[in-house]
Amino acid sequence: MQIEIDAHSGFCFGVDYAIQLAEENLRQGDELYCLGSIVHNDEERKRLEKWGLKTINQQQFIELKNKKVLLRAHGEAPETYRIAAQNGLELVDATCPIVLRLQAKVQEASVAALQKDGQIVIFGKKNHAEVIGLKGHAAKNAIVISSDNDLKQIDYTRPISIFSQTTQGLQAYISIVEKIKKNVLAANGKIKFVSVTDSVCRQVSNREEELHKFALKHDVVLFVAGKESSNGKQLFTVCKRANSRTFFMSDISELPLENIASASSIGICGATSTPKWQMTDVLNFLIKKTIDIF
Ligand code: SF4
Known part of the structure; x- marks a missing residue:
């Protein structure tokens, strides 16, 4: 039994930068709000919320006064900056360049x-x-x-x-x-x-070819991503096209154990919003389960 994590999967630099900014501010003990989910991955969002990050929606943002708010990699409309200035909000702008x-x-x-x-x-x-x-x-x-x-x-x-x-x-x-x-x-x-204008981000599209090859290499592919992730859906489709035994999962509880019992090799990969630790968790879980399953 061979289990491999795709070396090219995991955060793109835009998401990585947003997470780093959040961690830096939280480490300093600052009260930090984030307008919308920092990343389309519930597990990563929950991890940062445990550190103290407060995720707010548009309405809560409009009502917030004199606080520090992180803008995530997706970027915002000019109206958001106008509201922030009006409400005395300090922005930590993580909009991807x-x-x-x-x-x-x-x-x-x-x-x-x-x-x-x-x-x-x-x-x-x-x-x-x-x-x-x-x-x-x-x-x-x-x-x-x-x-x-x-x-x-x-x-x-x-x-x-x-x-x-993008x-x-x-x-x-x-x-x-x-x-x-x-x-x-x-x-x-x-x-x-x-x-x-060619505005498709190559951080996503360049992964398509790599993921295609990766999916062909394995009996079974576990694609780990948040259900809301746009590029997660996109890249999952690429893997599924290459290997029909590709399964989408958002956390360990969704691991399709019955579908992988007979596999001789398993590939674990994910989206640009999938943290490395989440894929490693799947790997470690499989290693522990190996004796039971195989
Ligand atoms: S444009 Fe989007 S996918 Fe590309 S690097 Fe920035 S955040 Fe990541």
């Missing part, structure tokens, strides 16, 4: 689009914090596209600037861009006034 650059590009494109009756199209999940933040950085001319069904919202006769949520799959983004271009061609007879 990649997201910051994307916000600036969306803002710039949005201002330019206003001059020429253009539209900003963001490919991503409507309720995802990063997408809400990006939409906030655009003027009122942003449309969020989550699937082909949303394509009808675009006016193909007007200029279009297209961006993607954790979307590269192939899915390429595919939606092709569909938009096809519709522009059908509406105008030629491709005109379409600008595409």
